[in-house]
Amino acid sequence: MPVYAAPLDNFRFVMNDVLKAGDIFAKLGLDDATPDVLDAVLEEAGRFCENELLPLNLSGDIEGCVFENGVVRTPKGFKEAYEKFREGGWVGLTAAPDFGGQGLPHTMSSALDEMVSSANTAFGMYPGLSAGAYRAIAQHGSDEQKQLYLPKLSDGIWSGTMCLTEPQCGTDLGLIRTRAIPAEDGSYKITGTKIFISAGEHDLTENIIHLVLAKLPDAPGGTRGISLFIVPKFLPKEENGEIVAGARNGIFCGAIEHKMGIKASSTCVMNLDDATGWLIGEPNKGMRAMFTMMNAARLGVAIQGLGLAEIAYQNAVSYAKDRLQGRALTGVADATKSADPIIVHPDVRKNLLTMKAFVEGARALGLWVSLQLDIEEHASDPKEQEAASDLLALMTPIVKAYFTDAGFEATNAAMQVWGGHGYIRDNGIEQFARDARITQIYEGANGIQALDLVGRKLPANMGRSLRRFFHPVAAFIAENQGGDLAALVEPFAKAFGKLQQATGFIAQKGLANPDEAAAASTSYLRMFALVAIGFMWLRMAKAATAKLSAGEGPESFYASKVKTARFFMTKILPEAEQHFRAIMAGSKPLMDFGLDEF
Numbered sequence: 001m002p003v004y005a006a007p008l009d010n011f012r013f014v015m016n017d018v019l020k021a022g023d024i025f026a027k028l029g030l031d032d033a034t035p036d037v038l039d040a041v042l043e044e045a046g047r048f049c050e051n052e053l054l055p056l057n058l059s060g061d062i063e064g065c066v067f068e069n070g071v072v073r074t075p076k077g078f079k080e081a082y083e084k085f086r087e088g089g090w091v092g093l094t095a096a097p098d099f100g101g102q103g104l105p106h107t108m109s110s111a112l113d114e115m116v117s118s119a120n121t122a123f124g125m126y127p128g129l130s131a132g133a134y135r136a137i138a139q140h141g142s143d144e145q146k147q148l149y150l151p152k153l154s155d156g157i158w159s160g161t162m163c164l165t166e167p168q169c170g171t172d173l174g175l176i177r178t179r180a181i182p183a184e185d186g187s188y189k190i191t192g193t194k195i196f197i198s199a200g201e202h203d204l205t206e207n208i209i210h211l212v213l214a215k216l217p218d219a220p221g222g223t224r225g226i227s228l229f230i231v232p233k234f235l236p237k238e239e240n241g242e243i244v245a246g247a248r249n250g251i252f253c254g255a256i257e258h259k260m261g262i263k264a265s266s267t268c269v270m271n272l273d274d275a276t277g278w279l280i281g282e283p284n285k286g287m288r289a290m291f292t293m294m295n296a297a298r299l300g301v302a303i304q305g306l307g308l309a310e311i312a313y314q315n316a317v318s319y320a321k322d323r324l325q326g327r328a329l330t331g332v333a334d335a336t337k338s339a340d341p342i343i344v345h346p347d348v349r350k351n352l353l354t355m356k357a358f359v360e361g362a363r364a365l366g367l368w369v370s371l372q373l374d375i376e377e378h379a380s381d382p383k384e385q386e387a388a389s390d391l392l393a394l395m396t397p398i399v400k401a402y403f404t405d406a407g408f409e410a411t412n413a414a415m416q417v418w419g420g421h422g423y424i425r426d427n428g429i430e431q432f433a434r435d436a437r438i439t440q441i442y443e444g445a446n447g448i449q450a451l452d453l454v455g456r457k458l459p460a461n462m463g464r465s466l467r468r469f470f471h472p473v474a475a476f477i478a479e480n481q482g483g484d485l486a487a488l489v490e491p492f493a494k495a496f497g498k499l500q501q502a503t504g505f506i507a508q509k510g511l512a513n514p515d516e517a518a519a520a521s522t523s524y525l526r527m528f529a530l531v532a533i534g535f536m537w538l539r540m541a542k543a544a545t546a547k548l549s550a551g552e553g554p555e556s557f558y559a560s561k562v563k564t565a566r567f568f569m570t571k572i573l574p575e576a577e578q579h580f581r582a583i584m585a586g587s588k589p590l591m592d593f594g595l596d597e598f
């Protein structure tokens, strides 16, 4: 069975030494988020994931969910684990204390999400969807809706879903056919079919709160005519002064999908037949509310990619130290054994270090982006809030697409390190790749994230969002050019220069012909991600160098950070140059084909 140890020292290093998150939380008035509290929460979350969730990962994959007589049964042990998760307060970690949550920072829940995704991605889908539903209602719901649903969602006794997709529409939500007819009492009668709905039906909670996109009878066409509704599985009612699940509503699971990965997460066809729903926010403004949910959810999916890469890396390392094959090219490494462990071979090391450089760099970037969520939510200075929102909006498509692409590649690399044994189901390694694959597709396929980046985020606010990233990077380069970090800063500065050049090229060419921007988009997103992760590696190298200079240990931990930064700058970052060249080649090599040539 796969091994997993929560990477607590790495979380501590990034939060305390690189991001100085404690100071930021104090400034934001998050008084409960003291370093001691956060450390205790991290440790407890790590223990829970290692001891409760990991043991259910492989068995959950083999058993999968079962659909019988309209009921979905999650695999053995999931219900008990969910109950412990709920009782531990993990569902409402970042929910507002007014609604029964713990009010802890989003940065903290990113760390929790990573550990959950490593230990059991499929399990994490259930509370993950609830967090999205909580957020949409908290930001766009009426006071009454908040009082009714948020305490239950933050407690975890009710769960949430996000019902967008229909058979004829995935990316293009303007094609939605589900209809909502106003009823006399202010509610709506909703009819239609939703597919691929994660956690649409299951046996973990007393009630399921579906957030459903549908169209009103007089709605304008396309995405401008979509509204968002709350459609509970059981209609809430008051009993002895308490809100409880009442009459069954007309939303039923028709089937579950049999799929490649995350088999313990139910993926449901949901049929709505005159189901009672209530509008969230204004009519025809559903996409705005849904985006609230989607942005946080996209960050969550990015973290899934990262979490799967982390556990894949840990298992690749332990196997590479153990598996004996061949001898080191430079001479026998361990004469007491019949062969040397495969970790002596440069190609195996390349796989391992590529994973390590990605997971540690992406973790730092993911936590930095999550910190913007906290600043956006709690800063009292509107300028600070705006800066955080800009950076968050800019970085969301980048982390969603890159973490999931590179995350999948990392799970694949782990399988390579394991050789044929990685391909055998009982060893649990191929599951990581199967589980990771969907992260590149859902919450907006990665190609769509790239279009979002070049089409919406680059031009946003006349380039202001972009400057929120470019300015601190330029300042860091200027400050550190000649110092201890010079050897790392130099290749990074070149890649950053190319990114700026590519940005100008896309902005200019894209104005005349949108295909130019779209053709460059995936290369540009990857290039941007490499520079963003490179920036985090510089910041980590700087923090680690400071620790080493101060004689603070553990020396090997900090020295390894500096070495990994060097590996990233010399072996991974050069990929940015390839992307640059592909961008500069323009759209013609792609668009110059007739349909009959395919």
Ligand SMILES: Cc1cc2nc3c(=O)[nH]c(=O)nc-3n(C[C@H](O)[C@H](O)[C@H](O)COP(=O)(O)OP(=O)(O)OC[C@H]3O[C@@H](n4cnc5c(N)ncnc54)[C@H](O)[C@@H]3O)c2cc1C
Binding pocket: 162, 163, 164, 165, 169, 170, 171, 172, 195, 196, 197, 198, 199, 259, 267, 438, 441, 442, 443, 444, 445, 446, 447, 448, 451
């Ligand atoms: C396991 C699983 C769980 C899911 N969970 C949920 C859920 O909880 N709720 C929910 O609502 N949905 C869910 N989905 C649906 C998921 O979000 C969609 O599958 C996804 O958005 C893509 O839509 P599609 O499958 O219809 O692909 P399509 O939209 O048909 O796209 C196919 C391909 O074409 C590309 N493409 C499409 N349009 C464009 C364009 N304009 N420009 C460039 N490229 C384009 C896409 O990038 C993609 O590669 C889930 C799906 C799966 C498989």
